[in-house]
Amino acid sequence: MAGQPMADEDAKAPSLIAKVAATTVMTAVVFCIALQVLNRYVAHIQVSWTEEVSRLLLVWVASIGAILAVSARTHFRMELLTGLLSPRMRRTIDTFISLATLIFLAFFLYSGIRFCMDLADNRSQMLGIPYAYPMVALPIAAAGMFVADILPPA
Secondary structure, X not given: OOHHHHHHHHHHHHHHHHHHHHHHHHHHHHHHHHHHHHHHHOOOOOXXXXXXXXXXXXXXXHXXXXXXXXXXXXXOOOOOOHHHOOHXXXXXXXXXXXXXXXXXXXXXXXXXXXXXXXXXXXXXXXXXXXXXXXXXXHHHHHHHHHXXXXXXXX
């Protein structure tokens, strides 16, 4: 029994990492927006990079949030029809949906990598960084959701 709590903690580690990352990124977004508002309305100075940083970080917030939702099994799903089915048929449909989800996430991962490769030469207007840097959140989200869907719920 001594090994059991460690196994539970190991299963929760990816979720904890994602929660810390989401909190950190969301804090940065709030900081950038607050800085933008204070500079614009109090100091009457326009700091243009804060808007771009906020927009690019929101991609990360959404991606990390998607990983957390899959990990906690809180993504929305229609249960009206499956509730009317027998338990055996419900398991069959759940298996099919899980397989379809994994296939979609594999395609999303592939497409996200291609998207980042296509954006490697495009640079953001204010920061001058390649758009691939913030958009790498998409394939990371796909991989994270794929792994989270395979692992037991956090």
